[in-house]
Amino acid sequence: NAGVTQTPKFQVLKTGQSMTLQCAQDMNHEYMSWYRQDPGMGLRLIHYSVGAGITDQGEVPNGYNVSRSTTEDFPLRLLSAAPSQTSVYFCASRGLVYTGELFFGEGSRLTVL
């Protein structure tokens, strides 16, 4: 049972470098989203998508880009990493019913030096 798969689990970057966090789900979910989790701040929504070709901003979108070319994949791109982007990132998906369960990946821990 794969569910939501995130890669990599750990990554260290230098300021200014770029990278992509990968997220894939095998549940045919229309809705996918990215959150970041920082100590004392809970989970904050970065970007979300309600289907292929459709993306929208969450609470903290600056510094991040997303695209949704397929139902299964929702990558998160950092074009020029900053120390403030050091965090644990979670990808999550759910079906069309908006009260449905949000299924989370195991998280990707990113450190920007």
Added chain:
Amino acid sequence: TQLLEQSPQFLSIQEGENLTVYCNSSSVFSSLQWYRQEPGEGPVLLVTVVTGGEVKKLKRLTFQFGDARKDSSLHITAAQPGDTGLYLCAGREGGSEKLVFGKGTKLTVNP
């Protein structure tokens, strides 16, 4: 802006004690969910409430949605060490697709 305020932020109790965690907002939510997260893992759904005044029970856990759909509570009876974790409430306003989370309550149940 943090829409959902959770209290307390930290809670450390002895096995067998009861506890209540609160989730409050000035906004009205069309639905509210509670998740539990363990270290190194993603959150996992415990319950969804959608009707004002709704009460749901999950074994020793009781969840309540306020009548005005602005607040919720989680009550645990006779807490056990296995209940240790981070409890997060999350709400959805109106027809919004966005699910907004509170900052969480970190619960430690000592044997």
